[in-house]
Amino acid sequence: MEKREQNNARTRQRLLEAAVSLYGSRSIDSVSLREIALAGGQKNPNALQYHFGDRDGLLQAIVDFHASGIGARRQAYFERAGSGEWPPAEAVSRCLIMPIIEYVEANAAGLDFVNIVSQLATSNHGVYGLGSPAAVSFPRPAALAELFDAAFAGLPPEQIQQRIYLIVDTAFHAIANIFKASRELPAQSPLADRHALCEQLLAMVHAFIVTPAISGADAK
Known part of the structure; x- marks a missing residue:
């Protein structure tokens, strides 16, 4: 060069x-x-x-740079999921959430990136991989989509989209807040226990995934 x-x-x-x-x-x-x-x-x-x-080009470069690091970690989880280590719902929650947590723990700028995605999530449907037009695009790993399909088998398509929207939005906001709390709160506070909160987040997402279809949820 x-x-x-x-x-x-x-x-x-x-x-x-x-x-x-x-x-x-x-x-x-x-x-x-x-x-x-x-x-x-x-x-x-x-x-x-x-x-x-422009700003969208800058945001796209930020997403591309940091998402590649998360994606590399996620690949290891895909391999574990493919070996049958977890049932479908747990596979989704771990493959979605744990690579982000590990990336933030290993990278000084990781938390800032998660905060950025949390902001984009409020206005950019591309974060959720639901096919909506968006100025900034996000990776949509086929392996993750397959895990979602397996975990949500039997749910109406509209409710699948609703749950993916809520899961991804909750995950990024929660991870940002978990790391912020662990840095700012007294060590003896239960909310400063990052590992415990991450496990609670995994449990919450898992429970939401396995919840049966909500009757009347698609009614106007």
Whole structure:
């Protein structure tokens, strides 16, 4: 790689890291592209547009970068699920949630990324993999979709979509809050016990998955 390309790659990475830090610690809507450029060490406010195009391009780059790390961890869980280690509902909850938790534990910027996804989840249906048009796209692993299909066998399609929506939304918000509580609350608080709360989250998602179809839930 030529020196200019190396410099461009480093600049792009610094801008991406600055955006993750600012978006994750504050909010996407409260941070300007100019502010990110300055935090990334660029005096030229157009540097960010040069590397990412616009805010959606920047958010897509953030998702692509961090989702790849989560996906690598998730693959190991897919293999365990494929071996029959867990029944369908537990396989879904563990394959969805545990790779995110492990990524946050292993990466300093992981929690900021989860906070960003929590924000996107309120306005971007692409987070849920339900086929809605979205400015920012998220990975949709076929193996995870197959696990959802197996776990939700027999449920009406509308209720499957509703449950996926609620599960994914709850998971990202809960993980963000679990890690925040473990860092901010006194160690003796039950809510500071990250491991216990993660297990409670897994149990909650599992219970929701195995709940029978709700009669009248599709009625207007």
